[in-house]
Amino acid sequence: MGHRYIGSKSKIIDIITGKISKLVPKNSTVCDLMTGTGTVAIELANQGFNVIANDLMTYSYHHAITGLKFDAEPTFSLAGTLFQTEQLTVSNTPYQAVIDYLNESPVEKGYFWREFSVEGEPNHTEKPRNYFTPENAMKIDGIRKRIEYLLANHFINNQEYSLLLHSLIMAANDVANIAGTYGHYMSKTVKRAEAPITLECEDIIIRSNSSAHIVKQGYAEQVSSEITCDLCYIDPPYMKRQYAANYHILETLARGDEPEAIGVSGLRPWRDQYSNFCTKTKIRDSFRKIIGSINCNKFLISYSEDGLLSVKDFKELLEPLGELTIETFEHKRFKSNNSKLNNTLAEYLILLRT
Ligand SMILES: C[S@@+](CC[C@H](N)C(=O)[O-])C[C@H]1O[C@@H](n2cnc3c(N)ncnc32)[C@H](O)[C@@H]1O
Incomplete structure (x- = not known):
């Protein structure tokens, strides 16, 4: 999409x-x-x-x-030790190997599962939210954890970090259970949202x-x-609709944080981007x-x-x-x-x- x-x-x-x-x-x-x-x-x-x-x-x-x-294909040159310790095979490009590593992230009942899937129990509201299927939300939690692990352990540089978060955002857009923006989720899960989330290599x-x-x-x-x-x-x-409120979930993916998710829509505190x-x-x-x-x-x-x-x-x-x-x-x-x-x-x- x-x-x-x-x-x-x-x-x-x-x-x-x-x-x-x-x-x-x-x-x-x-x-x-x-x-x-x-x-x-x-x-x-x-x-x-x-x-x-x-x-x-x-x-x-x-x-x-x-x-x-x-200015060149991403080499993920820092990831050499990662490839060794995780026993990853670089059959194609190092970039593809890192994307494969992320796609194989263990699922986890983390923040996205809790706040943005119907199986979760959100911290600040009774009703679970239906932005992602529980399987995709757990997968997103797993992928986020791996991306942050790669950065924290200096396996990737800042530019590669941006690239991986860009790929995660694009993949999340494909399976989000929304009508247009993240201002609301849809109560019934649409077919598109049922597909498993998959990161892909960009044509850089x-x-x-x-x-x-x-x-x-x-x-x-x-x-x-x-x-x-x-x-x-x-x-x-052009209009009154604030981007920070309408794309709050993409902002959370981009920041790699776990803010309080407030109200029916689970908005992050967004006034700093008003x-x-x-x-x-x-x-x-x-x-x-x-x-x-x-x-x-x-x-x-x-x-x-x-x-x-x-x-x-x-x-x-x-x-x-x-x-x-x-x-x-x-x-x-x-x-x-x-x-x-x-x-x-x-x-x-x-x-x-x-
Ligand atoms: C109409 S969209 C731009 C669309 C863009 N040309 C494109 O093709 O994707 C408006 C953008 O303005 C940004 N924005 C709103 N207020 C801003 C401000 N005061 N300073 C910088 N960016 C702002 C929003 O975050 C949003 O991404």
Whole structure:
């Protein structure tokens, strides 16, 4: 299944990168300030741009590291002693051997089983949650334990750690019993969720210029003062739905922690990743802060017809800051499986030259 992410630009990637290519020459530095799945940053790097990718979320960090920072096939060179002590055979690549080792992790009745499967007894609520089958939840617990063991014992480096967590997140997405986001689980287990979770080797893009790409994690409002680029692409949340709440389980996989899971949905405490772009009264200040502090004079903003700000709001906000052009095109809407919303909506590309 891959990524299912609200606002992912995978279906309109050609429009976005085509527009950016017309605005700045190849070899320029382009910042993807809210990179999400990393789709735009990775395609820009494929096309010869130097990329700075940033997001608030830890899972985005791991996706961007995986997509941008490998300059050779992962060798897992530190894992030599692991291969010996665990008597692993490297029949294919070291990467495949580590993925096989993770897929063979002993199942465990751990945090995911307790909090996110119907067999568990969650700490803070009576009713067990049905995000994963008990078998998959136990497997996830086992895999998480092995990944943390590999890191703690220096069998993998930080980049390989990101790669393995990226693979775990992608595999968990395939078998999660959800309609679209992790905001809720489905009461009845869908067929897709019954398949056993399996990690797979990624087709890693090997980049000879990987050092030209930078991956950051932080609030755009804060990191922007550290960034110099020729064009800044900004793809903020459009609606009130906070990503930290809607993808809390992916964040927990990415952080490798065991936070208190609260309420019916089992949310981790997420206020430390609260986004101002999901609150109408705070968006304008955040845009002003970013545009005022980043060392850049071309901004391309993606936004949508059903977003919190209207075209009129954007004109009022951005016209005082520079020369503004707004293009509109039709885009297929992100919908959860049971949503009754229309299929298409207008998507905006807002260009500001300061
Ligand atoms: C519409 S999505 C981006 C989708 C991305 N272009 C893609 O194709 O996957 C918006 C992203 O903004 C991030 N975000 C929200 N507020 C942020 C902030 N203040 N600073 C940095 N990232 C933020 C969210 O975590 C989310 O990943």
